Amino acid sequence: MTRWGMVIDTDRCTGCEACVVACHEENNIATVGAEEAARDRANHWLRIERYYEGEFPDVKVRFSPVLCQQCGEAPCEPVCPVYATYHTDEGLNAMVYSRCVGTRFCANNCPYTVRFFNWFDPEWDAPLERQLNPDVSVRTAGVMEKCTFCVQRIQDKQRGAKAEERPLEDGEIQPACASACAANVITFGDLDDPESKVTRLAHSRRATHLLHELGTEPAVTYLRGEDWDAPAERPSPEETGGG
């Protein structure tokens, strides 16, 4: 079997947000404008979380890209009254847009707040619509949407491999966020393949999961940051105390 998963190495993430724009570009995510954005109605399937630690001048900032965690035990799935959100055989937490009736129960139940509701029919001022990706359906008002792990790219590569009668290669599928990143922060692949890069990285000593205590079994693993290899030279308590 295949179980799609992702590893995000926060050690290398600079918060540049190229992945966020790439996601919009690939997935036909509409912008909502300044007024509606101020009402919390902007849609970003992928966002960069920013955390502050410490006090000035010893303050530290950490970035973390957050997207749908494609949970193995997804809290969004059982609450959908119409089975619009469901689990695929390949571990994706999928959405059937045409089934969605917009109860928003799924968004309410998602601890990662990565689901977005379309308050309006999307609009693109002509000729911006010429950029739209024909591989991804455009969502209408009243429908939930979220990260799909770029399922259209997965299917495209699967079809290609099938047509050529060969197995998919590890690393062949690159979601738009992963391919945008110069730092290779994001690794995508099959978690059921013990040899895949994503599996190896997911077993790193730096691996964590967001809110793992909730038991959602996310398919996204985060790798924590590391320190410079010179422990003897780190700031002494005396120094950080103002000495």
Add this chain to the structure above:
Amino acid sequence: MRRRTFLQTSALAAGAALLEACGSEEIVYIESPVARRRGLKGVGIWHTSSCGQCPSGCGTRVRVIDGNAKKVEGIEGHPINHGGLCALGQASLQGLYNPDRITTPLRATGERGSGAFEEIGWDEALEIAAEALARAAATDPGSAGDPGRVGLLGGDGGGLLEPLLKLFSEALGVTAPSYLRSPDQEVERRAAQIALGTTGMPAYDLENADYVLSIGPAFLDRWRSPVYGIWALSQIRGGRRGRRGKLVQAESRMSQTAATADEWLPVRPGSEGVLARAIAGVLLRENLAAGSVEAYRRLFPEPAPDPESAAETCGLRAKQIVRIARELASVEQAVVLGGGSAALHGNGLFNTTAALGLNLLLGSLGRAGGVFEAADFGLAERLSTVEETSLSELTARLAGVETLLILEADPLHNLPGALGWREALAEVDTVIAMSAFWDDTTRQADLVLPVQVDVERFQAGEAPHSVRPVFNLASPVVAAEGDSRHPGDVLLALATALEKTETLPWSRFSDMVEALVREAVDDLPGGSGAPFRGFFENAQDQGGLWANDRTGATPPGPAAAFDGSAEAKSGGAEPTDEFVLTLYESAKFGDGRGANRPWLQELPDTLSTVMWASWGEIATPDAEALGVATGDLLEVSSDFGSVEVAAIVSPAVRPGTLAIPLGLGHDDFGRYAKGRGVNPLDLLGPGTVDGTGVPNLGGTRVRLKRTGRARVALFGRGLRDLEDIPTGWASHEVTPAEPEDKT
């Protein structure tokens, strides 16, 4: 039949039908002398191109379906961007398909700036432009000491358009063009000349460095190619097994670079040079210099400040300064970057020279992980060796200019209003703007010549800041919108109309590039002995030509001492009743060029999460003292102007400072940018960076006042205001620990 099997079979059948259909329907979507692009209807093809959103020269590939561009990505293995792109580059297609693009030549019909234009044909437009240029050149072409009546201004992203514009000035016999670039670049170039003895720009071999001390440049935000910086950081942090480097960012503002760094030194704005000198002092006193003490003493003969007094000036801790100096000396390959925000103060030349000078002591000149002369194939110099005119010279003589030709530059938005461009432009008889967008300057033009954007163009240009030569070369991947033309073709058409074909014999930019490559072919990788046509076309197919090895020359070192007393001007303590203003190019808007893309407007700024607005970053204690909360609108005023921004209260801001991003507050620039946010350059006076003539963007004193109003769009606000909800990091036990492959 099971439902799934039925669906799978149907999908296969549909796929087969599609393939069959594809096989029968070939479409040609560009058929021009410079390119022929064809494909199967409905099938995506990736074409190589080059990113034109900034001058750095990242290689791109563009997915095209039925003649429409759908997605831009980086070229794997390209020596600048290594497969990645920045947010601005990703959003380039919203420039291509911008609803407010200019796609036909226009002549102003009403009062200048009224926005009244009429469409005209290219023949008429070129005739008007040629006539205006000829008239001004005939009145007074300029001579030694007399700049004449023609003004030429280029932008920063021209590639080989830059020398073409110089050649154009030669052909007309008028004063050489000026170029509107990020102002810190000129300071950095001068500082490198003084400290390192380079002639052009310094280039850094960051990916091989063990320790990077960046004094000023936010090189992961928007400085040169941030994509190269981001890739290099990934190499420093994990691309080299067993060798993790360190990044220390000395910058008054918490930029994304400072946030990503292993350590942030929140140096007091304007005192960056003192910090660099103090670090040098430690290296000298403790005999830690691996490089040339003699060369450093030639640059700075006077003794360096001691860490204690420097710490006081810089608002840092003395022990921190000493430790950083010792760390720099403890690794083999340390390098110091200078420029960026440190270059934009009145004493910016000193700050940058002092920072770059540290490389002399560290022995970083011309060795792996160090600093080099930027490498190139010398193509621009083959076209023209004319020295450009400085922007300050053009600004000074603007009142006497009769015809001003502006090629993809927006001085009205990008220069402080106090420099007087708006007033001076009103006095120029004829302003000709070559632009794809209604930027603030184009709005004031008498004649608008619409130009193609990057993916529509034949592109050729050398990456300006690389340690290995990179020549980007790409033919158009989509047909041009409307009646827009290649800016190079327009210049050549003007030259023909002015009967200057002796100097400019080509009718197309691509012909000029081909002739140039033919002439230089033996010096280009793979060019010697190869059949030219195939070589030239292959180069376009792969996005250009580059050398695999570093070829940047080793900087010779300083010839003389730094001549300036700017050290004395370095900041001092923040005033008690005023704030020190820091202006910066944000990753999403740059100098303002990204403001007309809805993706970027709605992109939450990484640190502030602000969308669709300008903001000012203020320290938590300052905000408490003023009674200001995040989102409150602040009136920011200086002796020269005032603007309103939403306050972003942050623990990661140096108290006494206020930082506002550049790039918003356009007069026009289309529906997404017009009137949105503020241009903080309105707060600046006419001051310059000492010894350079470059506008001084740093250190302006401003006063803050609450307006009593509040409004700002923040993304994920609800989530972050509730600190106790279970969001964020949680440790997780997993089966340890297979060998980690981080390459």
